Amino acid sequence: MKIGITHEELYYLLNNKQGSVGHWPHESPWEIMLGAFLVQNTTWHNTQLSLKKIGDATLFDPEIISQLEPDELIPLIYSSGFHKSKSNLISTWFKWLAEFQFDKQSVIKAYPSSDSLRNxxxxxxxxxxxxxxxxxxxxxxxxxxxADNYARKLFTGLGCPVANDYLKLKHHVEKTTKLELIEWQDFHGQILEYGKHHLVGKGPHHSALFEEYYLEV
Known part of the structure; x- marks a missing residue:
């Protein structure tokens, strides 16, 4: 008989099984931003090649990056593909951050809520x-x-009725889950790590986790 678990219990189960996998795989916020843009529709290996070139050219100094025009960025990010759209995004993004002197707290304070910032x-x-x-x-x-692809596959396998829709799953989990910030960050890492080993491809996926548990919420 399957055991019903909450979202928090799912997180702790993954954490106990895999150990803490932590945060996005770069230290500075500028590398995280760039990585999030560059990894779209490509592999992490290709993203790392682009990040190395940007780092060599700018030392990940946000002010230097903000002064680069899209055509100057293209040779640096060539390995990540979609050069025009990604170079335009990086240029526009860092010029926007320059309006706040590259201070994250100033950005957050400029918006009345996290929803308005996200919007x-x-x-x-x-x-x-x-x-x-x-x-x-x-x-x-x-x-x-x-609620990325691995998250939707995982929650589908555990019987979540809204797992096939990004926003519905996102809002459902956020509304029904109580975790600290560092745990939310690790939760994503846990799902990514589990997905890379058990949820690759279109499926259907036959994970031991699916045989033992279902989500109660």
Whole structure:
């Protein structure tokens, strides 16, 4: 007989199984931002190649990056593909941050709520729901759930009725889950780690987790 678990219990189960996997795999917020933009529709390996070139050229100094025009960025991000759209996004984004002197707290204070900040992020061409949530969680340190492809597969396998829709799953998990910020950040990492080993491809996926548990909420 399957055991019913909450979202918090799912997180702790994954954490106990895999250990803490932590945050986005870069230290500075500027690298996190760039990585979130560059990884779209490509591999992390290709993203790392682009990040190395940007780092070599700018030392990840946000002021230097903000002064680069899209045509100057293209050779640096070539390995990540979609050069025109990604270079335009990076240029526009860092010029916007320059209006706040590259101070994250000033950005947060400029918006009355996390929802209003997230809505503004979505106005940038090239930032969709998943990228916006990565920025909210790892750059602006706002509690949220990233309902990415692995998350939707995992929650589908555990019987969540809204798992096939990004926003419905995101709002459902956020509304019914109580975790600290560092746990929300780790939760995404846990799902990503589990997905890479058990949820690759179109499926159907036969995970031991699905055989033992179902979500009660």
């Amino acid at each position: 503004h992020l979505l106005t940038f061409k090239g930032i969709g729901n998943e990228t916006a949530d990565v920025l909210m969680l790892y750059v602006f340190n706002q509690k949220c759930f990233i």
